[in-house]
Amino acid sequence: LSRTEHTARSSEETIALGRDIAARLGPPVIVALRGELGSGKTTLAKGIISGLGAAREEDVTSPTFTLVHVYRNPLNGLRVHHADLYRVSDFHDLETLGLEDVFDQPGVLIVEWAEKLTLRSDWPVLDVELAYAGDAARRIAVQHLPAFASRP
Ligand SMILES: Nc1ncnc2c1ncn2[C@@H]1O[C@H](COP(=O)(O)OP(=O)(O)OP(=O)(O)O)[C@@H](O)[C@H]1O
Ligand SMILES: [Mg+2]
Numbered sequence: 001l002s003r004t005e006h007t008a009r010s011s012e013e014t015i016a017l018g019r020d021i022a023a024r025l026g027p028p029v030i031v032a033l034r035g036e037l038g039s040g041k042t043t044l045a046k047g048i049i050s051g052l053g054a055a056r057e058e059d060v061t062s063p064t065f066t067l068v069h070v071y072r073n074p075l076n077g078l079r080v081h082h083a084d085l086y087r088v089s090d091f092h093d094l095e096t097l098g099l100e101d102v103f104d105q106p107g108v109l110i111v112e113w114a115e116k117l118t119l120r121s122d123w124p125v126l127d128v129e130l131a132y133a134g135d136a137a138r139r140i141a142v143q144h145l146p147a148f149a150s151r152p
Contacts, residue, residue, distance in 0.1 A: 002143070002144055003141060003142065003143040003144075004141070004142050004143075005139065005140070005141045005142075006139070006140045006141075006142070007133060007137060007138070007139055007140075008040070008137065008138045008140055009136060009137045010136050011040070011043050011136070014040045014043045014044050014047065014138060014140070015043060015044070015046055015047035015050075015057065016047060017044065017047060017140060018043075018044045018045065018046060018047015018048040018049075018050075018051060019047045019048070019050065019051035020047075020051075021044075021047070021048055021051070021126070021128075021142065022047065022048045022049075022050075022051025022052045023051060025048070025052065025108060025126070027078060027106040027107050027108055028103075028106035028107060028108075028123040028124070029108055029109070029123060029124050029125070029126055030108075030109045030110075030111065030114075030117075030121065030123050030124070030125045030126070031045075031048060031108065031109070031110040031111065031125075031126045031128060032111055032114030032117065032125050032126065032127045032128065033045065033110065033111060033112045033113075033114055033128050033130065034113070034114055034115055034127070034128070034129050034130070035129055035130030035131060036131075036132070039130040039131060039132060039138060040130050040138045040140070041112040041113075041130060042060075042061075042062040042084075042112065044128065044130065044140070045060060045082055045110050045112070046060040048108075048110060049071055049080055049082060049110070052071075052073060052078060052080055052108060053073040053074075053075060053076075053078075054071035054072055054073045054078060054079075054080040055071045055080075060082070062084060063082055063083060063084040063112075064084055064086070064087075067083060067084060067085075067087070067088070067097050067098065068081055068082070068083045068084075068097055068098045068099060069081070069082045069083075070082075078107060078108065079105065079107035079108070080107060080108045080109075080110065081099065081102050081107065081108070081109045081110065082110045082112075083097065083099060083109070083110070083111045083112065084111075084112040084113065085097075085111060085112065085113040085114070085116040085117060086112065086113045086116075088113075088116050094116075094117070094118055094119060099119065102119075103121055103123070106123075109123070114127075124144070125144075126142065126143075126144055127142070127143045127144070128140065128141070128142050128143075129141045129143075
C-alpha cells in the first residue's frame with residue numbers, strides 16, 4: 001500500500017492536486033472521498049473530473065440534490081460518475097440512486113461520503129481523506145487500497 005500526504009493551502013491547490021490524481025488514475029477505479037462538511041471533497045472532484053477531460057472545471061457541481069452526476073470524456077469515451085451519499089440513509093436508498101449501471105463498463109466512480117457506500121465491487125479503490133488544517137488549508141491523504149469486500 002502506498003500513502004501520500006499533501007497540504008493544499010487554497011481551493012486552487014486542491015483542484016491542482018485533483019488534476020495530479022487524475023493523471024495517475026486508470027479505469028476501472030473508485031475514488032472514495034471522506035472528510036467532514038466543507039473539507040473540500042467537491043473541490044477535489046472538480047480537479048479530478050476536469051483532469052480526466054470529462055468536464056470543464058466550472059461545469060463540475062456538487063451532486064448534493066441529484067446525488068449522481070455523470071460525465072464523459074468525448075475523446076476516449078471514459079465515463080465518470082460523481083456521487084454524493086450525504087443524504088443517503090440506508091442500503092435501500094443506495095439502490096435507487098442511479099448507480100445500477102456504474103459497473104457495466106470500466107470507468108471512474110468518485111464518491112463523496114464514501115463511508116456510506118455499501119455496493120460490492122471488485123474495482124480498486126483510491127481512498128482519499130480530507131481534513132481541515134487551518135483557514136484555507138486542507139490536509140489530504142491519498143491511499144491505494146485493495147478492492148472493496150470481494151463478491152460472495
Ligand atoms: N484548500 C482548500 N481546499 C478546498 N476547499 C477550500 C480550501 N480552502 C477553502 N476552501 C473552501 O472550502 C469549501 C469546500 O467546499 P466543498 O464543497 O469542496 O466541500 P465538500 O467536502 O464537498 O462539502 P460537503 O460535505 O458539503 O459536500 C469551499 O467553500 C472552498 O472555497
Ligand atoms: Mg461536496
